[in-house]
Amino acid sequence: MxxxxxxxxxxxxxxxxxxxxxxxxxxxxxxxxxxxxxxxxxxxxxEDGGLSDIDELMYPMQYFSAGLIIVFCFMNGIMLSVVDLRALAQPGTSGQPSYFLLTNSILSVVFPGNPLEGHVEKVVPFLELLYFAYLLFQIFYECWKVWRGMRTEKDDPNIELQTWLTVSNLCWDVLPQLSSYSAIRLLYFVTPSVVGTQAYNMVCFVQDRMQNADTRMEKVWPVLQFLRYLLFLVCALVIGFDAFLVKFRLSIAYVQSSTLTLADSLAAFTFLFQILGVVNLNWFVKERLFIFIFGGEDGRVDIKEKARWDVWVALIAKKVFDQYGVMKGLIVLLAFDDYDFQQLVxxxxxxLDKMRSKNSGFFxxxxxxxxxxxxxxxxxxxxxxxxxxxxxxxxxx
Known part of the structure; x- marks a missing residue:
């Protein structure tokens, strides 16, 4: 043959x-x-949420996945800083015909004088750099919280819980967000499938809190939280759409020249990378999996279910660090994906055979x-x- x-x-x-x-x-x-x-x-x-299978989470692909996140954190930070600083260094367009921006239209209605006339195009890169600096500050601050919590966690169970929640937040939210962050990413929160899931959870949260409220202030507070969520959606749509328009026009200016320099190529690649990262499938899939497991048959995450959700996340982080130590534990948590989630739960x-083999030491x-x-x-x-x-x-x- x-x-x-x-x-x-x-x-x-x-x-x-x-x-x-x-x-x-x-x-x-x-x-x-x-x-x-x-x-x-x-x-x-x-029944144990997969905590007995923590020892199966380390395999060769984890090193690659975690390393990829770290590399993209550095690359995205450098590219974003270079492109935004270059945009801020360009002269304003005051007195020149301006392109359409939602922010311009809204400011012209609210403030007839529009103090940002001719400079709105610089607001997006400025806000992007500002939030990038906030993410860096958040990383250092949460690392300090973890270091402080590790020293006092045995004295206070609440501090221990917050410490491991902070570890999981760093590895599952903050660092992955930094690896593909851009102002365009705000459009993720107004994607129909994401809005449908998060708005439903927010409505359930408001109903649950109001039913368990004893005072008028406790009833008003969840309503204010819901209004804040609606305001955030409006801001995400406006700023995200304007960020797309500004970056699209900047990228056109970079690639229309007869000779393509390294800086122009970097700017064009940054825009492409940011567009590809608008809808973060890992965020969405992980959120849906958590709701599937903890939300029950109705898909509603109430107070008790959210508490179990948080405790499970903290226990996973704690067990991973206990099993693998600091360095390998960080690798496992950074690379944790929906396959690992399914494998655990x-x-x-x-x-039964697998547990007997583990207990006998011959897994x-x-x-x-x-x-x-x-x-x-x-x-x-x-x-x-x-x-x-x-x-x-x-x-x-």
Whole structure:
């Protein structure tokens, strides 16, 4: 048989196995009133939230993912600073025909004199640099909070909880945000799917707080929080849209010259990178997964469920650091993604065998989730080449 023919034959066999498994499942469940298809492999949500599986979160791809976040933090910070400082150094457009901006239109209505006339184009890069400086300050401040909390956490359980929440916030929110931050990112919060999820959660939050309020002030406070959220959406839309217009016009000016310099290429690449980072899928997917696990059947996250959410996040950070130490713990938390989340919170029939192996000190990767022949398991412990290749195994390693 020719060398190229053998892989094609193997692939054909896997397709046939997949078709057979699909037909078998269909014949088994199609006539049942309440088909228990998810219980075929004993699939359940882990009662301990996956805390017993923390030792499975370190694998080679974690180093690559965490390193990528750190590299992009530095690259994005440098590119953003260079482009914004260059934009601020350009002369204003006072007395010249100005391009359309939502901010200009709003300021002209509110302030007939419009004190920022001719300089609105510089407001966006200035605010972007200002918030970038705030993110850097937040990183140093939260690192100081963690250092202080580590010294006093044993004396106060609340400080211990806040310390580990701060660690998770740094690794899951602040640093990833810095890696792809731009003013255009504000458009993420007005994306229809994101608004639908967050607005629903905010309404549930207001209803829950008002039902449990005892005083008038306690009833007014959640309403003010909801109004603040609406105001934030308006600001995110206006500033995000203007940021897109300003950066789009700047990028056109950079690439229209006959000779493309390194600075012009850097500015164009920065704009492209910021556009690609507007909708952060990791944020959205992680939020939906948390709501799926902690929000219950109705998808509403009440006070108790949000408390469990926070405690689980803090426990994950604490257990990771206890298991791997500081450096490897940071790598695991920075690279934590939806595959890791699924690996922790879901269990199947192989859970008991896996726990017995762990307790006896002979844990092997063979106690994985079983899948039908013909499926290619996508395990986060695999390298990109392993994920892309078609293997004939019957277990998730």
């Amino acid at each position: 020719e060398p190229l023919a053998e892989p094609m034959v193997q692939h054909t066999r896997k397709v046939v196995h997949y078709e057979e498994e699909r037909t078998k499942y269909w014949n088994a469940f199609r006539d049942e009133t309440n088909p228990k298809i998810l219980k075929d492999d004993g699939l359940v949500i882990s 879901l269990d199947d029939d192989g859970k 092997e990767a063979s106690h994985g989730r079983t899948v039908p022949d013909g499926f290619t398991p996508l395990s986060p412990r695999q390298s990109p080449r392993q994920r892309a290749s078609l293997t004939g195994g019957t277990t998730v390693p």
